[in-house]
Structure formats: structure tokens, C-alpha cells
Amino acid sequence: MSHDASTDATVSAPALDEKSAHLAALLERVSRRDARAFETLYRTSAPSLFGLAVRVTRTSESAEEVLQDGFIKIWRFAGSYDPGKASPSTWMSSIVKNQALDYLRRNPYGGIYVEELDERIAAGEAEPDLSHEFSLDAERLSSYLGRLTPVQRQAIALAYFRGQSQSEIAHTLDAPIGTVKTWISRGLESLRSMAEARHAPHRGGIY
Template sequence: MPRVASTDVNAGATTGEERNAYFAALIARIARRDAAAFEALYRASAPSLFGLAVRVTRTSESAEDVVQEGFIKIWRFAGSYDAAKASPSTWMSTIVKNQALDYLRRNPYAGVYVDELDDRHAASDGDASHQTALDAERLSGYLGRLSPGQRQAIALAYFRGQSQSEIAHTLGAPIGTVKSWINRGLESLRAMTEPRRVPPRGGFS
């Protein structure tokens, strides 16, 4: 879904309250399957929702998919929107954030650590850059051998600095499960990276 600049929002919707009233009116029309209202809502809100999706998924490609899926749900469930429970902006943001989290759960890699490895590579130069590239490739290979849960939990903890409770919220998993993923994943990584002792000819004495 293309990203469209929010240039035609309602000229009179200058405050947050007026903007929400405008969005609520559009959602009410969308509930009656008004395609013009749906397009207007998309043009007005897609840029900020896209930004939210990027913050969660970390890649523009996945964010575009998330926003597209989010607007499909907005179209389908517009009739269930209740202004007494949430503002239109909050309701739409919740839909898109949930879609983004679902995307992370469905896609084990999901850009969680790739961007960080690329950034470290770009920050180096010369021989250091070559070594960093080798280290990044090696680390990516190690992480790829973990289970999806272990891989995501470790990446969120060490690349994004999230706490275990934040990781549990991001992945929708109990905190005990997150602790287990991290502990077992680190044990597996240590086993992969520790040099193996090669017995001398004739075996160990």
C-alpha cells in the first residue's frame, strides 16, 4: 500500500479533539461501506500508522504489509468502533500495533537483528569492516540455528535493550517462557562459539 502524505485531512481539524471527531465521522461512514471515507481516512492517518509499524517491525517493507493488513481490518470492523472506549486514533493504532506484533510472531527473523548488524558493519572501515562483516555473518548463522522464540528474545534483549517484561509484551509470551528462551538460547550460543578441543593423536592421557 503506498504511503500518502497527510495533506488533505480536513482543513478545520486543527486540534486533536477536532481531528478525532473527523476520524470518528469517517469511521462511521466506513461502517456503511463508504469507499470515499475509507480513502480519506487512509490519506489522513496512514503516515503516522506507518511510522508506528516501522518502530515495531524495523523495516519499511514489513511496515507497509502491516499497515495494509491494518486498514483491511479497519474496513472490516469499522462498525464495531466504540467512541466511548477509545479515540479513533487509539483504536486504529491498536489495530496496527497488533498486526505488527502478529507479523513478528509469524516471521522469526522479521528484521529484529539484521538492521543492527548492518549498522555495525557500516560504522567500521578497512580491515575492521571486513572483520565486522565476518562476525555479523557468523553471528547471523548462529542465531539462525536457534528456535524462533530464542532468536527473537535474545535479539530484543541484546540488540534493542528490552527488559524481559518488555520482551514478553512484544512477543505475547509469559515472562517465564521468555527467561527460558534467553537462558537456553545463550547456552546454545556458547556451545556453538566455544572452540572444541581436539584430542592429540593417541587420545587424551
């Protein structure tokens, strides 16, 4: 029996590298409400977890909120961590990512994806299909998108810049798919009207 236990320990030990073993030990201490261990865990893991939160939420302000909420959950549920199922980093990343997704569902119209859209247009990365559809350059496209309602811009950003389907957009924005279809169609219709007005000949007066 002792031989089997030794074998099991030998097999499972390499599963965690030195850093992961250190984090697992910290989590075990945190599960016993060791505040110092929690502080060390935060200093060690916060930078990478903050980066994850920024990638999901797209803003540093929202990422900070997500990170704090995530560490509150890590403190509360450290005892549920099982090193046999995941590395400490993976386990904590899952918590923070879920917090970030919850944040997006609570704040679906916060301009998160609109900011990404603006950045990509400014960098000359406007989606070709969207630019060519209305014969607009990036600067004018950005100007016209700015005239849409926030929800229309949000939905179009997800559709054209994230490549999400209408059902995925409905899930992201926590809205009925019929509403999402309306936002997109009306937004595109508005863009088309603005583009056509630009190309229409002026009658009378001085241009």
C-alpha cells in the first residue's frame, strides 16, 4: 500500500511546476483565511489577471473592477481549488474571466466594443466589407458611425469587427435576437442614407 501511495505521489508531483506549486500553497493558506498569503497571491497574480480582464472588457477601469471582484471570489472559494483538476493560474483565470463576462452582461452598452471599433478605424483597420459597402474611407466611416445610436454602433462593432453572429451578439448584449437584428439593420440603413446623401448632387446655393 505504501508503495502505491509513493508511486501516486511521484506521478502527480510533476503536474505542478515550481511557480504553480507556490501558488497552490498560497491558495491552501488562503483557504484558511491567511491574509498575508492572500496579499502575496494578489501581488504575484494580479498583473496577468488584470491583463486578462482588460482583454475581455477592453477598458482599464472596468478591468480593475473585475479584478477586485475576482479576488474577492478567490478569497471566498480558495478552499474549492483542486490541483488535480487545473493549475492555480488556470483556476484563477477562469474566475476572473467569468467575472469579466458577467460585467459585460451587466453593462452591455458601456461602449466597450465601440472603443475597439474607434481604435481600429483610427489605425486604418476598418473592416473592408463595411467600408466598401458604402464607398467610404476610414475617416468618414468613423464620422458616420458616430452619428448612430450607441446600441446600433455596439451591434455593428460586434458584427463587423468581432465577426459575431446575430445570436452571439444577442448573448453578449443580453438582448432579444429580434432587437439585435433591428439595431443592425437600422444602423446599416442610416449609414447607407448618410453615404448616399454625401454622393447626391447639391442643388442651388454655393457648396
